[in-house]
Structure formats: structure tokens, C-alpha cells
Amino acid sequence: MKKIIVGLSVSTLFLCSVWAQDISAKRGQEIFEAKGCVACHKDNVDTIGPSLSTIARGYIGKEKELLSYLRGQAPAIIDPARAPVMDPQLVKIRTLFDPDMQALTTYMISANDRPF
Numbered sequence: 001m002k003k004i005i006v007g008l009s010v011s012t013l014f015l016c017s018v019w020a021q022d023i024s025a026k027r028g029q030e031i032f033e034a035k036g037c038v039a040c041h042k043d044n045v046d047t048i049g050p051s052l053s054t055i056a057r058g059y060i061g062k063e064k065e066l067l068s069y070l071r072g073q074a075p076a077i078i079d080p081a082r083a084p085v086m087d088p089q090l091v092k093i094r095t096l097f098d099p100d101m102q103a104l105t106t107y108m109i110s111a112n113d114r115p116f
């Protein structure tokens with residue numbers, strides 16, 4: 001019985017965290033679209049800017065670094081030579097509150113998990 005209860009709690013916790021991650025990514029997508037990031041970043045083709053999947057691949061396991069980059073506290077690592085095109089865009093998200101900044105990061109990183 002004890003094992004069942006522990007098992008159930010663990011799976012509930014797991015499901016909740018997957019669910020929370022989903023909500024966060026959804027919010028991140030809304031911000032990504034509302035701030036006009038989609039103009040230069042497509043899902044999986046590099047256009048004016050690198051695609052979301054290129055960015056996600058570059059930042060896999062480096063969610064903290066991506067968060068710092070978006071806050072303007074870390075240098076570009078994907079295509080630094082073209083950073084002057086991207087740098088002014090960061091102004092658009094400077095006023096985001098922490099949870100929204102986190103959601104944007106989650107959305108971009110989770111491009112790795114999306115089939116597109």
C-alpha cells in the first residue's frame with residue numbers, strides 16, 4: 001500500500017511538472033509572437049535569424065545561459081558575427097517580469113521537443 005501511495009505521489013509530481021512546463025512554453029510562445037520575434041525566427045528554417053531549432057540545439061542543457069543572454073547579461077553564442085542585428089531586439093523584452101522571461105526561455109529551449 002505504502003509503495004502504491006509513494007508511486008502515485010511521484011507520478012503526480014512528474015505529471016504536474018510536465019503540465020507546468022507546457023503552460024510555461026505556451027506563455028512563452030505568446031510572448032515570442034507578440035514581441036515580433038517570429039519575423040526573423042522561424043521554426044526550423046534559418047532566415048534572417050537562426051531558426052528556433054538551431055537556437056534550441058545550441059542552448060540544449062544551457063537554459064540558464066539563454067536566460068542570461070535574453071536579459072542582456074551574456075554574449076551571443078549561436079551566430080555572434082550577426083549579433084548587431086539581434087542586440088537591438090533585446091530591448092523589446094527588457095521589461096518582462098521574471099516568470100515571463102522564464103516562459104520565453106522554456107519556449108525557445110523546448111523547440112528541441114517539438115516535431116514541427
Ligand code: HEC
Nearest residue numbers: 035037040048049076077078079080082083085086089092
Ligand atoms: C530583425 C530580425 C530579428 C528579430 C526581430 C529578432 N531576432 Fe533574434 N536573432 C536575429 C539574428 C540575425 C540572430 C543571430 C545573431 C546572434 O546569434 O546573436 C539572432 C539570434 C537570436 C538568439 C541566439 C543568441 C545567441 O546566443 O547567439 C536568440 C536567443 C534570439 N535571437 C531571440 C530573439 C527573441 C526572443 C526575439 C524577440 C524579442 C528576437 N530574437 C527577435 C535576428 C532577429
